[in-house]
Amino acid sequence: PVWNIHSPQTPLHTPATVNIRYEGPDSLASKALLASVRKDGKLSGAGGSVEQGQLVAKLYSFGKYTIAVDVEAPSITPSFNNGAVVKGDRISFVIKDRLSGIKSYRVEIDGHWVLAEFDAKTARLRVPLPDAKITRGTMHKVKVVVVDNKDNESEEYYSSQSFNTSIELSDADFLDQSTIKLAGKIKDKRDLFIGVNNKKFPYSSLDHVI
Secondary structure, three states, rough: EEEEOOOOOOOOOEEEEEEEEOOOOHHHHHHEEEEOOOOOOOOEEEOOEOOEEEEEEEEEOEEEEEEEEEOOOOEEEEEEOOOEEEEEOEEEEEEEEOOEEEEEEEEEEEEEOOOOOOEEEEEEEEEEEHOOOOOOOEEEEEEEEEEEEOOOOOEEEEEEEEEEEOEEEOOOHHHHOOOOOOOOOOOHHHHHOOOOOOOOOOOOOOOOOO
């Protein structure tokens, strides 16, 4: 059933607690939540949990609501093709959950936990590769685990032939580093951008300079 809770045009200044009898199977009680019903008929999770036969949730706006069950695991979409060569200083994934929302995430590269940053507005999970201390030029295994607020879990594995974490300096970057003295084959700014014999020189740090 769908309940009309007051009028959606009326603002709710402070959250209100709602209690609705849960009449679904006990096996799905832990997956139940309150969901708002949009004009197009689609559902949007509003949270809540079943307590002693009642679905208890907080309302932040009035409108149409129903009890939904979230048994669907979050989706994970990588920014790179599986097995492809990854260029740049980070990799990213779009992680989404249709109803209850993202609860936690974990990224591992070659079996080791790595730092990941999640932007809830864009649903993008970013992994800065320099912080992960990735070795270039080798095959890497990436594991991503995402759990939603009803404990549905997705676990995906990806591979890449190489992580290229090199940084190419722009004109502005070069001017900011005007005090740097380059050694070896790189004689001047032109060599840095053009290379020698049409070969560029990527660098992952400033360790090469004196």
